[in-house]
Amino acid sequence: MTIEPRKPPPQFAFWLKRALGGRAGWTGFILQILFVAALVWIGYEIVENARANLQAQRITSGFGFLNNTAGFDVSQSLIPYSGSYPYSRVFLVGLLNTLLVSIIGIFFATMIGFLVALGRLSPNWLLSRISGGYVELIRNLPLLFQILFWYLAVLSALPNPRQSISLFGSFFLSNRGFVVPKPIANPGLEPFALALLAAVVISLLLRRYARRQLFESGRLVTIWPYVVGLLIGLPLVTALVLGAPVTFEVPELKGFNFSGGSRIIPEFVALTVALSTYTAAFIAEIVRAGIQSVHKGQMEAGSSLGLHRGSVLRLIVVPQAMRVILPPLTNQYLNLTKNSSLAVAIGYPDLFSVFAGTTLSQTGQAIEIIAITMGVYLLISLVTSAIMSFYGWRLGRSLNA
Amino acid sequence: MNRVSLVLTLAFAAALSIEAASAQTLKTVKDRGMVSCGVSQGLPGFSSPDDKGNWTGLDVDVCRAVAAAIFNDATKVKFVPLSAKDRFTALQSGEIDVLSRNTTWTLSRDTSLGANFTGVTYYDGQGFLVKKSLKVNSALELNSASVCVQTGTTTEQNLADYFKGNNMKYEVIAFASADETVKAYESGRCDVFTSDVSQLYAERLKLSNPADHAVLPEVISKEPLGPMVRHGDDQWFDIVKWVLFAMVDAEELGVTQKNVDEMAKSDKPELKRAFGTDGNLGEQLGLTKDWVSRIVKAVGNYGESFERNVGAGSKLGIARGLNQLWNKGGIQYAPPIR
Numbered sequence: 037m038t039i040e041p042r043k044p045p046p047q048f049a050f051w052l053k054r055a056l057g058g059r060a061g062w063t064g065f066i067l068q069i070l071f072v073a074a075l076v077w078i079g080y081e082i083v084e085n086a087r088a089n090l091q092a093q094r095i096t097s098g099f100g101f102l103n104n105t106a107g108f109d110v111s112q113s114l115i116p117y118s119g120s121y122p123y124s125r126v127f128l129v130g131l132l133n134t135l136l137v138s139i140i141g142i143f144f145a146t147m148i149g150f151l152v153a154l155g156r157l158s159p160n161w162l163l164s165r166i167s168g169g170y171v172e173l174i175r176n177l178p179l180l181f182q183i184l185f186w187y188l189a190v191l192s193a194l195p196n197p198r199q200s201i202s203l204f205g206s207f208f209l210s211n212r213g214f215v216v217p218k219p220i221a222n223p224g225l226e227p228f229a230l231a232l233l234a235a236v237v238i239s240l241l242l243r244r245y246a247r248r249q250l251f252e253s254g255r256l257v258t259i260w261p262y263v264v265g266l267l268i269g270l271p272l273v274t275a276l277v278l279g280a281p282v283t284f285e286v287p288e289l290k291g292f293n294f295s296g297g298s299r300i301i302p303e304f305v306a307l308t309v310a311l312s313t314y315t316a317a318f319i320a321e322i323v324r325a326g327i328q329s330v331h332k333g334q335m336e337a338g339s340s341l342g343l344h345r346g347s348v349l350r351l352i353v354v355p356q357a358m359r360v361i362l363p364p365l366t367n368q369y370l371n372l373t374k375n376s377s378l379a380v381a382i383g384y385p386d387l388f389s390v391f392a393g394t395t396l397s398q399t400g401q402a403i404e405i406i407a408i409t410m411g412v413y414l415l416i417s418l419v420t421s422a423i424m425s426f427y428g429w430r431l432g433r434s435l436n437a
Numbered sequence: 438m439n440r441v442s443l444v445l446t447l448a449f450a451a452a453l454s455i456e457a458a459s460a461q462t463l464k465t466v467k468d469r470g471m472v473s474c475g476v477s478q479g480l481p482g483f484s485s486p487d488d489k490g491n492w493t494g495l496d497v498d499v500c501r502a503v504a505a506a507i508f509n510d511a512t513k514v515k516f517v518p519l520s521a522k523d524r525f526t527a528l529q530s531g532e533i534d535v536l537s538r539n540t541t542w543t544l545s546r547d548t549s550l551g552a553n554f555t556g557v558t559y560y561d562g563q564g565f566l567v568k569k570s571l572k573v574n575s576a577l578e579l580n581s582a583s584v585c586v587q588t589g590t591t592t593e594q595n596l597a598d599y600f601k602g603n604n605m606k607y608e609v610i611a612f613a614s615a616d617e618t619v620k621a622y623e624s625g626r627c628d629v630f631t632s633d634v635s636q637l638y639a640e641r642l643k644l645s646n647p648a649d650h651a652v653l654p655e656v657i658s659k660e661p662l663g664p665m666v667r668h669g670d671d672q673w674f675d676i677v678k679w680v681l682f683a684m685v686d687a688e689e690l691g692v693t694q695k696n697v698d699e700m701a702k703s704d705k706p707e708l709k710r711a712f713g714t715d716g717n718l719g720e721q722l723g724l725t726k727d728w729v730s731r732i733v734k735a736v737g738n739y740g741e742s743f744e745r746n747v748g749a750g751s752k753l754g755i756a757r758g759l760n761q762l763w764n765k766g767g768i769q770y771a772p773p774i775r
Contacts, residue, residue: 093668095529095551107594109609119597192624211625212583212608291581292571292628293608302626303610383612383621389588393613397522397589400550402529 086403101399102127108394110385112301123395130387131412137307137386138373138416144312145372146365149319154349156324167320175317180378182314187306187382194302197293206286208294211302217284218298224274228281231274235266303384307376315372322364326357358431366424370417377413387412462534462666462673463723466507471515474500475533478518478614481639482747482755483539483559492516495558495746496537498736499664502680503535505735506728520614522589525550528665535677536665539636541591546665555678557663559747560759560768562656563595564634566641569651571628576655580605585627587611587618592632595658619643633660638753672723679722683729685771686711687738689762694737697730711774718774729774739769 090097102124109119114132117125155167174182192211195201200210208215239262246257275281287297330353338348377388392409396402466472476484476496484494492514501511517533528536529551540546541561542554567573576599586593588611600607610627612618619640622630632640634656641647664681666674687693690708692700701712709715713726720726736742743760744750761767 090551093529093551094548095668096549107597108611109593109597109607111608111610119594119601188620188624192626196625292579293581293583295581380613381617383585383588383610383617385611389611389613393522394588394593394611397525398545398594400525400529400546402526 090403096399096401097404099404101401101404104399106395106398108398110390111383112304112385123391123399126395127387127391127408130385130390133385133390134373134376134379134387135416137304137311137376137379137384141308141311141315141372141376142369144308145315145319145368148312148316149368150323152316152320153323153327156320157327171317171320174313175321179310179314179375180381183307183310183378183382186310187303191302191306197289200289206284206297208287208289212293213299213301214305215287215294215297215299217286218296219282220285222279222281222283224278225281227274227278228271231270232267235270238266239263301384303379303382306382307379307384311372311375314375315368318368318371319365322361322368323357326359326361327353329360330356355431355435359428359435362424362428362431366421369420369424373416373420374413462670463507463676466534470508471513472500472504472507472535473515473517473533474503475517475519475524475527475536475538476500477538478520478616480539480615480636481642482635482751482753483639484516484518484537486516493746495742496539496662496664498684498742498746499537499558499677499681500535502684502732502736503677505731506676506680506683506724509725509731511735520589521587522613525552528552528667531667534666534673539633539662540665541633541660542663543591550665551668552665553668553674554663554665555674556681556771557661557769558681559635559662561633561635561660561662563592563631563658563660564637564656565653566622566630566632566637566650567628567653569649573653576653576657577603577605579607579629581607582629583608583610583627584629584631585610585612585618585622586631587615588613590632591658591660596631599657615640633662635662635747635753635755638755639747642752676722676724679774680728680732681739682771683711683732683774684736684739684742685762685769686774687729687733688740689764689771692729692733692738694733694741697733701727701730707773707775 087097103122105120106123106126107119110117110126110129112133113129114136115125115129117129152167152170155163156171158164158167194209194211197208197210197212200208200212200215202208206217239259242259242262246259249255249257285296287294287299327349334352334356335348338352339345343351376386379386380389380393383389387409392405396405399405474497476492476494479485480494482494484492484496486492497514497516500514500516504513505511507513517527519527519533519536519538524536524538524540525546527533536552537558539559539561540554542557546552547554565576565579567579573579579600584596584607586596586609593609593611596607596609608627610621612621615632615636618632619630621627623644630637630640634652637652641650641652644650664677666677690700690711692708692711700708701714703709703712706715710718711729713719713728717726719728722728725731737745740757740762743757747753747755748757757767759768761769763770
């Protein structure tokens with residue numbers, strides 16, 4: 037009599053059951069399928085119903101409007117734009133303006149936030165009180181109010197273009213914004229840029245070499261004179277040989293406004309200042325919490341090694357604090373980006389203002405435009421948090437190493 | 438602003454999914470006991486609330502007249518203040534029954550928005566307001582100027598056309614509400630404020646020193662302003678259309694708020710038709726026989742409403758001009774009630 041080996045259980049079905057149903061087994065699995073199906077059905081009904089009713093009322097729908105001519109102008113655009121471009125171009129212009137104000141806002145918010153946090157933790161009584169006062173004042177006032185304050189109270193107090201404040205006869209500050217000379221490329225620009233790039237690359241390699249020397253054989257190599265020489269000398273030599281890389285077009289008052297030069301519009305300044313100072317107050321608290329979460333023994337250990345306060349913070353405390361700081365910091369970055377849609381109150385042409393505002397009311401296609409706008413803000417937020425997660429992952433890896 | 442548009446859009450989607458293009462506006466209005474009327478956020482002469490919250494103005498009178506024709510009570514109106522950019526969504530979503538908010542009649546608005554214009558309450562055109570101290574006498578001298586404009590208006594597009602057509606450069610700063618636009622103009626952010634001429638006169642009153650500002654002579658566009666209703670309800674469309682016609686016809690027939698009761702007893706055939714002593718024209722509209730006298734008692738005829746709100750009897754003091762009746766040199770003309 038032979039004994040048949042017992043058949044192994046169907047592995048795949050088992051795996052599927054575990055993966056989808058969890059502990060509940062097949063019942064859970066079926067419930068989940070039903071739930072997803074119900075969601076899909078509800079979504080389909082909403083879309084279908086809206087579509088049918090839009091058609092019944094003969095409201096234009098679909099995305100064809102994106103190719104129609106916009107016919108209105110925008111005060112600030114990073115890409116060439118005029119009223120004869122289509123709405124899709126308006127969308128791009130608005131998107132770039134939103135990204136511009138968000139990225140610059142995030143940069144300044146982080147800088148100010150870290151400085152205020154360090155100031156608040158500083159042993160200097162006056163500095164820590166001023167920083168504390170800043171945080172309490174700024175974070176307790178509504179953001180829209182602060183934007184309007186910077187726009188209406190501060191920038192409107194500036195003189196009109198004919199009486200603008202002039203620096204060296206080429207920088208002008210007025211209620212039309214800040215006008216600066218515009219660089220215009222000369223033939224010498226390319227070699228100049230290449231020389232600068234080469235200097236940067238060589239400096240980085242030098243730094244790497246110096247660090248390796250320090251960590252492996254404990255030798256402290258002084259590289260900064262070489263770095264300074266490279267960064268200034270190399271481009272300077274090319275400029276002397278090939279002539280100035282750029283010439284500047286100096287702005288001139290013509291008629292109502294300045295012509296020539298580049299202009300930073302006051303709406304942009306007001307929005308950036310308001311967003312970055314506001315978000316900085318929150319970032320300062322996050323950074324302070326992060327630094328205080330690092331055991332004070334670390335600080336004492338650093339001091340006993342003979343490092344001064346700045347180095348202890350930079351090399352020992354902040355890297356450890358970053359783990360705590362990072363997730364709430366990402367939240368603040370996302371908030372700043374989303375808050376930038378308040379631009380509509382002061383006429384800064386961001387995505388919300390030119391696309392979900394002007395374009396919407398000119399085409400009347402509310403559903404499509406609001407859907408696109410929501411999708412874009414969602415995408416910007418997801419990309420931001422993906423970048424921050426990647427940074428967090430690298431940070432965690434280097435701290436655990 | 439953001440929230441308002443989002444809420445409106447959601448309401449829009451919700452309304453669309455609940456009831457299909459409802460042809461029941463009159464019934465809905467009667468059940469509710471109120472006409473829901475979209476107006477501006479405060480434009481003197483056209484629609485603005487006084488210190489007690491009572492709305493007055495030419496656009497407001499249209500809604501009051503509709504309420505008077507239906508309920509014989511001009512106070513049964515719920516006014517919904519809307520920004521230029523939120524107005525159409527509010528109408529599409531069913532939030533309001535009539536949009537009477539100095540809105541320019543254009544082809545694209547008449548077709549793609551799912552709404553219809555019912556007539557012209559005011560023939561307007563776009564102009565420019567400047568500070569007198571700039572010593573500008575013509576819009577053609579505005580090269581390189583900064584221009585403040587309200588977003589979501591035909592004004593914004595006319596502006597682009599005008600400057601492009603005359604080969605002039607300009608900087609546009611677009612704001613969401615009229616108040617913000619005027620504030621920016623007053624603070625010196627722009628040299629020029631552009632809008633419909635009637636609106637320029639109205640907004641000038643809000644400036645701290647109206648006499649320092651002048652409206653330039655050029656009128657660069659046609660802006661026929663009128664009320665709008667949703668597509669898909671012809672009865673409601675007819676009612677709103679004929680309420681305005683009745684106001685204009687009343688002026689032509691010489692019916693005023695004061696003499697309306699006497700005129701109602703007149704033997705003239707056209708007056709008998711209008712007042713419903715002969716035939717049942719009002720009932721054909723879905724209203725009552727005495728609809729015209731209800732309207733005139735409540736808000737007066739077109740001319741009275743014009744003079745009281747924007748004309749000589751108001752702070753604006755705008756001349757009748759194009760808005761005079763067709764037989765007195767203007768172009769206001771209504772089909773006959775018969």
